[in-house]
Amino acid sequence: MNDDDVEDEPMGSDRWAEALTWHVTLREAAEKDLTSAVGREWQKWHADPENQRVFDDVSRLLADRDLYRECRRPSGAELAADRYDLLSPIAEWRKVPPPRIAAKRVASGRYRWSWLSGGLAVATLATIAVVVLRMPLRFWSGTGQRGSVVYQTNVGEIRNVHLPDGSSIILGGRTELSVALSAQRRSVSLRRGEAWFQVAHRSHWPFVVAAGDGTITDVGTAFLVQRDSDRVVVTVTQGTVEIAPGPPTWNTPGIDQRVALAPVLSRIRVTQGEELAFTDKGALSGVKQADTHAATTWTHGRLTFDDVPLRYVVESVDRYSTRHIAVSASAGALRFSGIVSDDGIDDWLQGLEKIFPVTVDEREATVCVHLRDLSPSGGPSDATCTTRK
C-alpha cells in the first residue's frame, strides 16, 4: 500500500462521495470484511482534517433522518426534467442556471416540438413529455397529430425509459433518441449514443429503429444499437431483427417511401447472439457472432471491448467521461481489448500510454490521445485530435 492508493479510491477527488462510502462501509460491512487493510486505509483517509470534517457532517446529516421524514418524493415528471449533471456541487450548479444541454436544446431548434408553441422553458417541455407519455395510446395513434418525445442522457447517466406500449429502452451515457408512436409503427430515431431495446411484441405494430444510414425492424425481441460518429453497431440479445440499409423514410411527409422501396431494399436478418455493423458510407460488416454479455455491461457502468479500433473505444468512453476525450486519426486505428469502468477513466487513460505508443495530454477541456512523437527533430507530429460533436 502506498500513498497513491487513496487517490485510486472510487470517486477520485470527491470528498463527499468518499465520506459517504466510508460511512456506509464502517457502519454496514460484515466483521470479516473489516480487515486490517481496511483499518489502515481508513486511518489514512481519516488523517486529513478536511476529510474528518466532511465525515462528521455526513454522520450528523444521516443521523438526523427522523427530522425530515415528511419529505416528499419527486414525481416522475420532475425526475425526467432533471438536468443536473453531478459534475459540480449543487450549490454551484444552481448559481449557473442554463446547463449545457438545455441551452443547446433551445438554441438549435432541431427537436420536433413543432406541435408546441415555442419559448417554453425546457423543464416545462420535459414535463409535458412525460405527461404525454402517460396518456393512453389513442392519443398517440389519434388524429394524425405526430408528436415525438425526445429522451436524452447526460455524460455518465444511464436511464431506463418505459414506453406506453410496454417496451422499454435503457439509454447509455450522452445518448439521445426520439420516440414516435403512430398507428402504423413505433418509430425510434437514435441520434447518438447507445441504447438497449426490449420490445413488447405486437405483430401488426412494427418497432423500427433508425440509426445512421439504416433501419432496424424488430420482430419481438431485445437488441442494442450503438450510434458512433460514422457507423452503427447492432447486437441482438434475444429474438431476431431485420436491418435495412438506407435512410428512414417516415420523416418524409405524405408518402411512405418505406413501403414503396421495401421490395428493392435487401433486408438482413440478424438473430440472437449476432451482431452487424454498417457505416455511414454504406459499407456493411458481415453478420458475426457477438458476445452479448460484453455488449450489455455498460448498463452496469463497465464498457467491454474486444479488438475494437481505439477511436470507437474513445467515443464510447467519452459518453461516461466528465472531460471530453478525443483521439487523433492515426492513434484511432490502434485496436484495444479490455474493460473500462465508468469510475476508472483517468486510470485507463494513463494506462493507454503504457500499452500503446501514444501520449495523453490535456488541452483546455479536452483530453487528447495521439501517437507519441518519436522523431528527434520534432517533425510532423500526430497532434491533431479530431473533436467530434
Add this chain to the structure above:
Amino acid sequence: MGAADGDPKRQDPAPELPGSSGARECTSTSDPDRPQALAEIFRNHNAALVRFLAIRIGSTEDAKELVQEAYAKVLALDRPETISLQAGFLWRIAVNLATDRRRQRASQQRFLSFARASTTENGDFSAESTCEARERLEIVERAINELPPRCAEAFILHVLRGLTFEEVGSKMGISWRMAIKHVSRALEYLQTCLDAADVTRSAR
C-alpha cells in the same frame, strides 16, 4: 450527555486522547520502549477508531469507552510485536468489540423496544435542543425541496427508505457508484445550506 460534549469535535484534527495521561504514566515505568510505542500508535489511531466505532455502534460515548478497552487489550498482549502489527491488533480488537456491543444492544432492544421511541438512539449526532432541531429541520426541508429531483430521489430512497445503493441504483437505472454520487451531492448541498444559515456552527 450535555450539549457541549455530545458534539463530534469537528475542527479538531487530533481530539484529546481519552486516557492519554494514563498512557504517559506507563512510559515512565521500568518496561522499555513498548508502552511508549503503543501510546504513539494509540495517539495516531485514537480519533479514527473513535469515529469508526461511533458509526458502527451509534454512540460516541460508548465508542470512546470501547477504544479504551481495545487499547487495554493490546497492552495486555505479552508478546512484543512490531508496531504495524500492534496497530493491526488494535483495529481487529475494536472490530470485535463493536460486534459484541451490537449483539448486546440487539438483545437489550428486544426487551426495551417499547421504550425506544422516547430515546434518541444516535444521540451523539442528533441535534441537541428541540429549538435547534426545529431550525435545522426547516433549513434541511427547504434544501431538500431545492435539490435536483434525481438527487432528492436517491437521497430519500437511501436515507429515509433505507435502500442500499445497489437498490437505489437499480430503481433509478444507474450504477451503485452513481447512486452514491447522487446521495453525496445531496448531503453536500444540505450541509452548504446549514452552513450558510450558520445554525450548526453557532450552536457549537
